[in-house]
Amino acid sequence: MRVTCTVNGTTRTADDVWEGESLLYVLRERLGLPGSKNACEQGECGSCTVYLDGTAVCACLVAAGQAAGRDVRTVEGLAPEGELDPVQQAFLQTGAVQCGFCTPGLIVSVHDLLARVPHPSDPEIREALAGNLCRCTGYEKIMDAVRLAAGSPTEAGTR
Amino acid sequence: MSSTVHVGLAATVTGGVGASPGRPDGRLKVTGEFAFSSDLWAEDMLWGATLRSPHPRARITSLDLGPALRIPGVYAVLTHEDVPGRRLYGLEHVDQPVLAAGEVRYQGEPIVIVAADHPETARRAVNAIGIGYDVLDPVTDPEAALHEDRAPRVHADRPNLLRHVPIRRGDPQATAAVVVTGEYEVGMQDQAFLGPESGLAVPAEDGGIDLYIATQWLHVDQQQVAACLGMAADKVRLTLAGVGGAFGAREDLSMQVHACLLALRTGRPVKMVYGREESFFGHVHRHPARLRYEHGADADGRLVYVKARILLDGGAYASSSGAVVANAATLGIGPYDVPNVVMDAYGLYTNNPPCGAMRGFGAVQACFAYESQMDKLAAALGLDPVEVRVRNALHTGDRMPTGQLVEGPAPVEELLRLVQSKPPAGQADFPPGGTANTTRGEGVVRGVGYGIGIKNVCFSEGFDDYATARVRLEPVGGRPAVLVHTAAAEVGQGLVTVQAQIVRTELGVDQVTIAPADTAVGSAGSSSASRQTYMTGGAVRAACQAIRSRLLDRIGGRPDGLRLVDGQVLDEAGTVLAKIAELLGDEAIEETVQWRHRPTHPLDPETGQGDAHVQYAFAAHRATVDVDIELGLVKVVEIVTAQDVGKAVNPAAVVGQIHGGTAQGLGLALMEEIQLVDGKVRNPSFTDYLLPTIMDMPPMTVDVLELADPHSPYGLRGVGEPPTISSTPAVVAAIRAATGAALTRVPVRPEHIVGV
Ligand code: FES
Ligand code: FES
Secondary structure (H helix, E strand, O other): OOEEEEEOOEEEEEOOOOOOOEHHHHHHHHOOOOOOOOOOOOOOOOOOEEEEOOEEEEHHHOEHHHHOOOEEEOHHHOOOOOOOOHHHHHHHHHOOOOOOOOHHHHHHHHHHHHHHOOOOOHHHHHHHOOOOOOOOOOOHHHHHHHHHHOOOOOOOOOO | OOEEEOOOOOOOOOOOOOOOOOOOOHHHHHHOOOOEHHHOOOOOOEEEEEEEOOOOOEEEEEEEOHHHHOOOOEEEEEOHHHOOOOOEEOOOOOOEEOOOOOEEOOOOOEEEEEEEOOHHHHHHHHHHOEEEEEEOOOOOOHHHHOOOOOOOOOEOOEOOEEEEEEEEEOOOOOOOOEEEEEEEEEOEOOOOOOOOOEEEEEEOOOOOEEEEEOOOEHHHHHHHHHHHHOOOHHHEEEEEOEOOOOOOOOOOOOOHHHHHHHHHHHOOOEEEEOOHHHHHHHOOEOOOEEEEEEEEEOOOOOEEEEEEEEEEEOOOOOOOHHHHHHHHHHOOOOOEOOOEEEEEEEEEOOOOOOEOOOOOOOHHHHHHHHHHHHHHHHHHHOOOHHHHHHHHEOOOOOEOOOOOEOOOOOOHHHHHHHHHOOOOOOOOOOOOOHHHOOOOOOOEEEEEEEEEEEEEEOOOOOOOOEEEEEEEEEEEOOEEEEEEEOOEOOOOOOHHHHHHHHHHHHHOOOOEEEOOOEOOOOOOOOOOOOOHHHHHHHHHHHHHHHHHHHHHOOOOOOOOOOEEEOOEEEOOOOOEEEEHHHHHOOOOEEEEEEEEOOOOOOOOOOOOOOOOOOEEEEEEEEEEEEEEOOOOEEEEEEEEEEEEOOOOOOHHHHHHHHHHHHHHHHHHHHOOOEOEEOOEEOOOOOOOOOOOOOOOOOOEEEEEEOOOOOOOHHHOOOOOOHHHHHHHHHHHHHHHHHHOOOOOEEOOOHHHHHOO
8 A cells, every 4th residue: 555644844754555454564665764763663662752743642553544644753753854852862861862763762752751851850751761671771860861951950969 | 969089180182081071972962963773774684583483492493484585575585595695693602693593492492484575565565475383381490590401401412501610718617606598589680771782794896795883892793693694704894883872782693694694685674673572682690599508707807708609590591601601700799808718600501682792791799798798797697788888898908718918909898988978858749659649748658778799800711801992093174083993883882973082182183083983994892891991992092102113203302291182292390392293394294003001810610719700890889769668669869879980081971870770770770671481471561571661760969089000091980880889788788777677689570678
């Protein structure tokens, strides 16, 4: 089948899409946008998080056909070419990136959290990111990154 | 939450050793542009897929490839008969078939590989293959496997005992006033890196193959792939693709040979990417262990003897089991000074999933047991758990049970006192059970526990362990610039950052580029055993020093005390003598160095005596937990940790390693286990194999000591593994303190706490 949707502000079309393909597969393998990651493809890790019509979802759980005619925004489309979104900046600054496989999904999730709750408390951050696994960082610097992006004071001596 | 670096000198060079410059790959990683091994793509590429055994032990009675070959879009269907070279591979023993021939020895063993034009076509082809099995009773109990009369051989041509490492120190008959014994069990943990096994094999015009792959050691892969393909090593060229975490799980081959076989057969690039379920079958795991300990102490709590027996289940193939057994044995009494030791560690073949390297490598299992024993001893003597540890703490100048002298700093006591001295933890963000509202605080009890561990750094037992670095200093646009080329695998730990920092410090050149890691340069050794900053860092530093020396030869008279700073040569007084760019002219200076740590030696096969290890590293943890004693739910409230890193080459990265390692130890304490029933994995998914989430992890306080090791570059000590080792026993001790439950097995389950 043919799937047309808006991706990062541009109308994109994928041909010969097999009906079992996920939005994640189409983004990664057909539209040349491998930024969204494929750590589990079972809806358990959040590495594939994208916006679908403004709502953060796991792209691996969305059938490609379901995305037809809708608006998709991926990690590649968070900031204009050559620039970084404040969330991306904060991840870099706090050392929240190690292997980086969880990073794109986490960045979209944090972007979404801060859009809804500009100054989240620590428990709010933890609840909002409970679906994003990271195997490298133990999440401490990810907490720092979110606090920094939210402009909240981190505790003294964190970095 | 806080992290403090003690003692060390501040960085003297911007972005140099001791500073925390950002990762060179960081920007690509936050924008999604960084190319991981599963992101690769080539014109005309095919997708590979693997048929795996559903049985832990069976004979293959029939195989019909026809139905798969008839599916349109299928380009190749290959079996063991299509392996042109050596049909077996393995890190220590060459015992593992590239594709099973006649017999399968674990569930998930690869039998047939397929290449097709779409991953779904490849999957369908795999499912279409006709295969018959004669299912046999698997050997699943390592204790039975130890006895030839209680279990059949897993490999007909060798006994199930893979390795036995005995250690004997002092008097085996020693007796003591206070004796505590215990039996412990550690479940099978998975590395669970997020980036699945994947890579792209591209057939080359010279008949060779180019493989883009996520691995921990390019050259050991190259060697093994070349042998299996029956090709010269220079025809098999590997380039490191982006690695989404490793933790030991990428030491062994997964799809490397398979993708190359398919690419060579079809003449087209072949990509293979494991899904999460397949990944659980695609790599080795941490050895499950059964451990029996007896500790004897005098009335003051000074250890007189330790007797221990450790059984490690190696699963169907050897992988690195031999070295894991040696680690468990040599590090198995912990960072304590004990005059009399009787230790026996065994590694066994079974039909369980193969086990090999995982962060902590044999030291993890033992630490859970010996630290549980130290708590038991403290209780028996009415001593504080930290006090009993301090009374037995290893110090510089003491000897390990192997007889090896502990030469470098051994701040066991200091680390324990550091974590003990922190203020008590405050309120938890969540009660046990998280936001599920299982309690409002009734039945919730707090507990505090301690753990300390010891780990060897670098490869041991006489292994010829080296790293290669090619460094080139050249003028670029009138300014000096440096290119570093190594084969060292960046797996997330930050090695690319560290290499550039070393160059800046040694050569005073700001502009440093790290070339992609590949096999066009000599081996860097493995990104494991906490060794890469030590080894590849050491090689880069040595190459820089050789360049520096050649550069300074160009200064007349070559006065003493010259320094390279900010692209200039300064004398002792700080006067600028020359610009590096001027000294270079149009010429580049290049040096390739192969660098080795000081040699180690094998263990005596009967007594386990020998200077087997290069360096020891130590970390301590204090864990505070809240336990819902009715439901058996645990919330870790806080973890305090302290580690000696010798020199924090990149303090931010060091702290990041300590956080991440601590989290993996917490995972083993509370939730992470591959559950096996009759050799079959019951939970190969992130739905059922639980990893710590951000809700499970508490705030962590990190203290970093910098007590220089006289033998290592900059005095540094390997960082990656120690934090994984002692966080497990600390968390369990805290639960024991809260509940009084015995808790002799990890991961701890709610039913162990409530006692049903
Ligand atoms: S890849 Fe979608 S949730 Fe894991
Ligand atoms: S940085 Fe590796 S999984 Fe998060």
